[in-house]
Amino acid sequence: MSENDRDMRPGDREHPTDLLPDFLRGALSPEQEREVAAHAEDCSVCAEELDVLSLIAEHPVPALTAEERSRVYDQIGFGGIASGSGSAGRSDWRSAAWKVAAAIALLITGIGVWQIYLAGSSGTGWSAAAVLEAWEEDVREIDPSSEDARALLAFFEPDGLQIGEADAELDAVVDDVLDGLDPGVLDGIAVPWEEQQ
Amino acid sequence: MLDERHAVEQARQGNESAWRSLYETYADFVFRLAMQKLGDRDAALDVVQETFIRASTAIDGFRGDSAFKSWIARIAINEATNQIRRQARRREAPLEVVEHSPSREPAPDAEVVRKDMAERAFTFIRQLPDQQRDVLLLRTTEGLSYAEIATVLGSSEGSVRVSYHHGLRKLKEYFRGP
Numbered sequence: 001m002s003e004n005d006r007d008m009r010p011g012d013r014e015h016p017t018d019l020l021p022d023f024l025r026g027a028l029s030p031e032q033e034r035e036v037a038a039h040a041e042d043c044s045v046c047a048e049e050l051d052v053l054s055l056i057a058e059h060p061v062p063a064l065t066a067e068e069r070s071r072v073y074d075q076i077g078f079g080g081i082a083s084g085s086g087s088a089g090r091s092d093w094r095s096a097a098w099k100v101a102a103a104i105a106l107l108i109t110g111i112g113v114w115q116i117y118l119a120g121s122s123g124t125g126w127s128a129a130a131v132l133e134a135w136e137e138d139v140r141e142i143d144p145s146s147e148d149a150r151a152l153l154a155f156f157e158p159d160g161l162q163i164g165e166a167d168a169e170l171d172a173v174v175d176d177v178l179d180g181l182d183p184g185v186l187d188g189i190a191v192p193w194e195e196q197q
Numbered sequence: 198m199l200d201e202r203h204a205v206e207q208a209r210q211g212n213e214s215a216w217r218s219l220y221e222t223y224a225d226f227v228f229r230l231a232m233q234k235l236g237d238r239d240a241a242l243d244v245v246q247e248t249f250i251r252a253s254t255a256i257d258g259f260r261g262d263s264a265f266k267s268w269i270a271r272i273a274i275n276e277a278t279n280q281i282r283r284q285a286r287r288r289e290a291p292l293e294v295v296e297h298s299p300s301r302e303p304a305p306d307a308e309v310v311r312k313d314m315a316e317r318a319f320t321f322i323r324q325l326p327d328q329q330r331d332v333l334l335l336r337t338t339e340g341l342s343y344a345e346i347a348t349v350l351g352s353s354e355g356s357v358r359v360s361y362h363h364g365l366r367k368l369k370e371y372f373r374g375p
Binding site for chain 1 (some may be wrong): 213216217221225227232238240245250311315316322358372
């Protein structure tokens with residue numbers, strides 16, 4: 001049974017809300033289309049919803065030009081895979097940057113876990129927010145002119161950044177690193193110590 | 198017609214023509230998702246590029262439990278979300294908040310007004326919370342079912358339905374005005 005069949009059966013008196021996007025796209029069966037149209041004629045709620053949804057439907061559909069399609073394809077560099085030189089679009093230096101980024105992320109995680117341990121053992125308690133803040137501070141201490149920082153920034157911002165902007169940008173990098181971490185790891189650590197409080 | 202399973206298998210082996218087939222099939226789809234979410238052509242092109250680069254590095258992890266389209270949509274949406282975060286961090290002024298209330302005056306040109314309203318609808322949608330925005334766009338512009346959207350977003354179908362209705366309610370309220 002399709003989603004549409006499930007959402008509205010013959011004689012269904014409820015608002016066919018879930019069918020309205022498909023109604024506008026002309027993706028309903030003729031029978032469903034007649035039912036929705038008839039319903040909307042007498043229902044101000046669905047008529048209003050159709051009006052708002054039709055604004056979205058009327059918006060021009062963006063499409064790649066042939067030039068953009070070709071240019072982006074070349075930039076991706078799928079040919080690099082076929083020739084065995086590595087992943088598409090990732091040259092060797094960027095692979096190295098990945099390793100640096102991973103190493104720094106591990107370092108940061110290690111420091112964070114250590115701080116959690118210290119906070120937990122001293123009975124002062126801790127919060128995930130405090131730990132994240134501490135991690136950010138640790139990353140800020142990385143020498144922005146160092147190769148590590150440069151590689152890390154280059155990885156996350158392939159267009160390149162001015163190292164002079166490194167403080168603010170390192171904040172951004174921290175966010176990206178943290179985004180990549182599984183929050184479940186933190187949760188697993190957090191529970192026992194919260195229970196101790 | 199693309200034999201997707203075969204193309205994915207070949208892409209895993211590093212076959213460039215398989216990647217070209219997948220790219221030709223899904224580049225527009227990824228671009229649409231990115232454009233609708235970002236509203237910026239250059240940024241959307243970056244998302245297309247990054248999405249396929251990430252797909253090429255992660256293809257070994259794609260086991261075919263979901264459709265390739267859902268898998269690549271998930272990567273694209275994550276990439277577009279990262280773009281939004283980067284843009285927000287670089288922007289000195291805070292995000293422009295839509296506080297427009299529709300004019301009650303008669304429209305001089307109905308078509309222009311309608312186009313303007315459509316543009317405002319997208320501007321508003323882009324400022325919705327992540328899941329509401331993504332669900333609304335995937336459901337209304339791509340016609341994905343709730344189940345498909347749940348797969349793309351790694352969420353439950355129930356949560357996707359709730360997000361859709363919340364997002365749509367806000368959009369209706371926006372056009373109703375105060």
